[in-house]
Amino acid sequence: MHEVFPGHVTSPAGFLAAGVHAGIKRSREDLAIIASDRQAAAAAVFTTNRVKAAPVLYTRRALRGNRLQAVVANSGNANACTGPTGYRDARTMAGDTARALGLKATRVAVASTGVIGVPLPMDQVRPGIAAAVHALSVEGGPGAARAIMTTDTFPKTLAARFSAHGTEYIVGGMAKGSGMIHPQMATTLGFITTDACLDGTDLAGCLRQAIDVSFNMITVDGDTSTNDMVLVMANGAAGGPRLLPGTPELEAFGQALEAVCTGLAKQVVMDGEGATKFMEVKVGGAASVKDARKAARAVAGSSLVKTAVFGADGNWGRILCALGYSGARFRPERVNLAICGLKVVSGGCPVNYSESHLKELLSSREILVSVHLGAGEAEAISWGCDLTYEYVRINGSYRS
Amino acid sequence: MHEVFPGHVTSPAGFLAAGVHAGIKRSREDLAIIASDRQAAAAAVFTTNRVKAAPVLYTRRALRGNRLQAVVANSGNANACTGPTGYRDARTMAGDTARALGLKATRVAVASTGVIGVPLPMDQVRPGIAAAVHALSVEGGPGAARAIMTTDTFPKTLAARFSAHGTEYIVGGMAKGSGMIHPQMATTLGFITTDACLDGTDLAGCLRQAIDVSFNMITVDGDTSTNDMVLVMANGAAGGPRLLPGTPELEAFGQALEAVCTGLAKQVVMDGEGATKFMEVKVGGAASVKDARKAARAVAGSSLVKTAVFGADGNWGRILCALGYSGARFRPERVNLAICGLKVVSGGCPVNYSESHLKELLSSREILVSVHLGAGEAEAISWGCDLTYEYVRINGSYRS
Numbered sequence: 001m002h003e004v005f006p007g008h009v010t011s012p013a014g015f016l017a018a019g020v021h022a023g024i025k026r027s028r029e030d031l032a033i034i035a036s037d038r039q040a041a042a043a044a045v046f047t048t049n050r051v052k053a054a055p056v057l058y059t060r061r062a063l064r065g066n067r068l069q070a071v072v073a074n075s076g077n078a079n080a081c082t083g084p085t086g087y088r089d090a091r092t093m094a095g096d097t098a099r100a101l102g103l104k105a106t107r108v109a110v111a112s113t114g115v116i117g118v119p120l121p122m123d124q125v126r127p128g129i130a131a132a133v134h135a136l137s138v139e140g141g142p143g144a145a146r147a148i149m150t151t152d153t154f155p156k157t158l159a160a161r162f163s164a165h166g167t168e169y170i171v172g173g174m175a176k177g178s179g180m181i182h183p184q185m186a187t188t189l190g191f192i193t194t195d196a197c198l199d200g201t202d203l204a205g206c207l208r209q210a211i212d213v214s215f216n217m218i219t220v221d222g223d224t225s226t227n228d229m230v231l232v233m234a235n236g237a238a239g240g241p242r243l244l245p246g247t248p249e250l251e252a253f254g255q256a257l258e259a260v261c262t263g264l265a266k267q268v269v270m271d272g273e274g275a276t277k278f279m280e281v282k283v284g285g286a287a288s289v290k291d292a293r294k295a296a297r298a299v300a301g302s303s304l305v306k307t308a309v310f311g312a313d314g315n316w317g318r319i320l321c322a323l324g325y326s327g328a329r330f331r332p333e334r335v336n337l338a339i340c341g342l343k344v345v346s347g348g349c350p351v352n353y354s355e356s357h358l359k360e361l362l363s364s365r366e367i368l369v370s371v372h373l374g375a376g377e378a379e380a381i382s383w384g385c386d387l388t389y390e391y392v393r394i395n396g397s398y399r400s
Numbered sequence: 401m402h403e404v405f406p407g408h409v410t411s412p413a414g415f416l417a418a419g420v421h422a423g424i425k426r427s428r429e430d431l432a433i434i435a436s437d438r439q440a441a442a443a444a445v446f447t448t449n450r451v452k453a454a455p456v457l458y459t460r461r462a463l464r465g466n467r468l469q470a471v472v473a474n475s476g477n478a479n480a481c482t483g484p485t486g487y488r489d490a491r492t493m494a495g496d497t498a499r500a501l502g503l504k505a506t507r508v509a510v511a512s513t514g515v516i517g518v519p520l521p522m523d524q525v526r527p528g529i530a531a532a533v534h535a536l537s538v539e540g541g542p543g544a545a546r547a548i549m550t551t552d553t554f555p556k557t558l559a560a561r562f563s564a565h566g567t568e569y570i571v572g573g574m575a576k577g578s579g580m581i582h583p584q585m586a587t588t589l590g591f592i593t594t595d596a597c598l599d600g601t602d603l604a605g606c607l608r609q610a611i612d613v614s615f616n617m618i619t620v621d622g623d624t625s626t627n628d629m630v631l632v633m634a635n636g637a638a639g640g641p642r643l644l645p646g647t648p649e650l651e652a653f654g655q656a657l658e659a660v661c662t663g664l665a666k667q668v669v670m671d672g673e674g675a676t677k678f679m680e681v682k683v684g685g686a687a688s689v690k691d692a693r694k695a696a697r698a699v700a701g702s703s704l705v706k707t708a709v710f711g712a713d714g715n716w717g718r719i720l721c722a723l724g725y726s727g728a729r730f731r732p733e734r735v736n737l738a739i740c741g742l743k744v745v746s747g748g749c750p751v752n753y754s755e756s757h758l759k760e761l762l763s764s765r766e767i768l769v770s771v772h773l774g775a776g777e778a779e780a781i782s783w784g785c786d787l788t789y790e791y792v793r794i795n796g797s798y799r800s
Contacts, residue, residue: 317478348516
């Protein structure tokens with residue numbers, strides 16, 4: 001059992017954080033550091049994009065030992081497609097952070113987000129790192145969350161607490177959106193902390209499970225970024241014994257982690273670029289979980305479904321169309337569909353319903369699409385948002 | 401050798417066509433018939449969407465004999481997700497057309513396009529078929545092309561002529577767009593006629609080849625429709641012997657067919673919903689043709705690339721990002737990229753170029769993206785359009 005609450009990466013014991021304005025962006029916080037007061041087990045999932053940003057390459061290597069003590073992250077510049085200079089810059093970010101904290105450079109992860117193909121302004125970044133280390137505090141969680149924002153309109157943070165062995169543990173997290181969001185392994189940047197004590201391998205296993213039902217089930221625009229990373233550190237500062245595989249305690253941790261990941265992922269979608277509406281797509285009755293996931297993501301990702309949701313147009317044919325090309329196995333004549341609780345399709349054909357009532361339901365800010373494929377027992381949920389004029393405006397002039 | 405010219409489905413000998421206003425739509429032509437004066441070899445490719453419209457199911461069955469003599473098609477209603485009634489209606493459309501023309505019903509193909517999930521208004525459709533049969537003429541090509549339009553802003557027609565055995569042959573075609581366009585087997589509706597004489601199997605082989613480099617290489621919005629179909633009829637009315645496999649004559653036919661398919665496919669993209677710009681993505685240096693195709697389509701299909709093109713924003717990082725998640729094999733540090741002839745990336749890193757010059761180039765109506773992956777010799781070309789406010793407007797209120 002766990003309880004979700006509006007906490008931060010500094011909610012778990014032993015974590016400090018800070019967000020500062022280094023000057024990569026004109027006027028907003030753009031550099032964050034999260035640091036633990038002791039070494040932590042660490043695990044991460046990375047973008048599957050073949051073009052990987054320098055910090056992704058660097059951090060993947062740093063994580064070979066499954067131990068970290070700090071993360072440094074910047075927004076405003078992705079440090080991607082920047083060649084050997086980019087890799088050197090990522091290493092310098094880690095080195096500066098490590099030196100200021102008195103750590104080995106391999107204990108520091110690096111992440112970047114922002115525009116691709118422009119060298120990092122290291123003359124801003126390096127003093128920024130010094131300032132951020134200086135500013136580290138237990139109150140620094142919200143500032144760190146703000147400092148990784150790009151086109152986000154609000155910072156994304158969440159925490160959960162659970163008890164095991166009579167000890168209370170906390171999982172805290174932060175993430176950023178809000179374009180280039182598509183479920184294909186760890187979309188977006190996410191950083192999660194916990195004061196529970198876990199082995200690195202167990203932590204990695206829990207993270208993979210949590211990501212599969214959270215960050216991998218959201219979509220904003222179908223583009224998988226070069227910089228995606230979700231990283232978790234477990235420092236054991238809460239005390240208590242190590243959480244062991246196969247125990248209810250590790251299970252409880254896994255559920256708390258899943259709750260934080262799911263909550264953050266939903267915040268990312270709610271803040272999707274230009275989004276005015278949040279869409280939850282539940283698919284049941286699938287032949288396999290894989291099919292259910294494919295079907296749910298195809299509906300949440302369809303440009304035509306997304307524009308119909310934006311326009312509150314009950315054009316459910318587009319939902320069936322998306323199911324049809326999703327790759328999920330089913331027979332069209334067995335599909336049932338409800339929108340915001342109103343049944344519109346039964347056995348693949350429309351039922352009698354009030355079009356004006358459907359329009360009214362589609363005018364709310366949260367749209368629930370429930371599909372039953374009639375092909376089995378498996379289920380999945382995906383989250384998405386509408387496609388709006390504002391998405392086009394933001395991305396037609398991203399760098400201007 | 402062939403020559404492309406602005407012809408129609410009635411340009412080849414022995415074909416008549418007509419487009420009439422049956423009343424499915426408020427005020428525009430909405431029903432087309434194409435008929436040959438003799439039986440024709442026929443072949444078609446259909447949507448891979450699991451949810452197939454009734455006319456797709458009907459026509460697939462009718463084509464088992466590889467012989468057709470007429471096609472009846474309507475716009476304004478897709479006759480999809482309409483259950484057994486829908487199939488009965490498709491059969492009635494074929495039956496009515498066949499009777500009026502004095503043919504067997506199995507010699508008539510049926511196609512529909514428009515809104516999903518609404519029964520066909522057969523009280524309008526049946527008199528419409530009678531009127532269209534009555535109106536059939538060699539001048540009917542343009543009207544037939546208009547009658548299959550949905551959100552298209554102009555009718556799409558093209559023809560090509562070639563000579564073989566001292567006989568001149570013509571291939572004529574028409575197609576419609578302009579949403580739910582994504583390369584996954586025969587996107588959109590397309591009807592092609594020729595007065596050459598071919599075996600049905602050879603015709604099917606030529607069509608598959610032509611589709612692979614034309615209709616399967618375009619994308620508007622990533623949605624594969626329930627009604628897609630490209631159908632070709634070869635009636636042999638030009639005289640001359642049968643074009644045989646492995647001969648230069650069949651090769652010449654294949655090239656003319658490809659030219660018509662490619663031209664029509666490009667027209668579909670140019671008229672993409674809300675599109676203001678046409679984008680050609682050439683990928684070379686790929687490890688395989690499959691890789692080249694994947695890479696080209698990912699770039700042409702990326703929402704972020706499409707909005708950047710709309711905004712004339714030279715954000716080439718998004719192009720590399722799309723290549724990276726395309727599934728094509730390559731090493732990022734070997735990629736070269738030019739936009740409208742201006743080299744911007746060499747060896748995976750930006751070169752010196754004038755940002756204002758790039759912006760100027762991106763302000764033209766035709767955008768050429770040239771990628772060299774540095775992984776082999778294979779090439780492919782894909783075509784797409786920009787993503788605009790107008791796309792959102794059209795699809796937010798499609799049925800209103």
